[in-house]
């Protein structure tokens with residue numbers, strides 16, 4: 001497969017010829033996902049949750065973030081309702097070549113890819129997945145989310161997805177004190193998030209990446 005990448009921690013990723021971007025950090029797809037989306041974003045909220053946690057992901061892509069969130073839900077025995085949108089779905093053939101089961105020692109990865117692109121799919125006792133094949137610009141929902149995994153391509157290739165208008169739309173669907181986590185710590189991203197109603201924290205990134213962002217909905 002010509003868009004297949006092996007990142008520095010041995011985990012696979014994909015390349016998008018359309019955006020000239022890889023789906024994850026070349027320093028490690030799995031390390032990045034665990035560090036930012038799971039340990040910085042989801043875990044603290046899920047550990048303290050007394051009610052189901054609603055997660056929204058911008059960009060389902062390989063399904064790696066959803067897979068890790070599912071396994072955390074099962075481990076902590078806490079309910080997650082996970083909504084993920086994707087404009088350009090990865091094929092099942094591509095997904096079946098990704099090595100996330102082998103590297104995590106967990107099973108069931110393809111269940112996420114084979115689940116339907118409409119409605120809430122029960123995946124386990126603790127994890128339900130709603131995938132929508134839609135752009136962020138067109139996405140609409142009445143759901144209010146506790147955690148946002150903001151995993152769009154880089155602001156240089158998709159500047160329209162890192163603007164105040166988009167973050168205002170996300171903010172309107174994030175509960176007060178809910179969190180948004182993302183790998184980009186660029187100044188324009190911080191400013192757009194602040195203008196949209198988030199308090200922005202800079203955190204150490206995975207590997208050699210200096211900073212990533214966690215933004216708290218005011």
Ligand SMILES: C[S@@+](CC[C@H](N)C(=O)[O-])C[C@H]1O[C@@H](n2cnc3c(N)ncnc32)[C@H](O)[C@@H]1O
Pocket residue numbers: 022023024058059060061062063064065085086087088089134135136137151152153154158
């Ligand atoms: C950085 S990748 C991240 C993917 C995913 N989180 C993962 O772990 O593989 C960005 C994803 O956003 C998708 N995407 C690009 N533009 C989009 C848009 N306007 N709306 C929804 N998804 C989009 C891409 O196809 C890609 O799958």
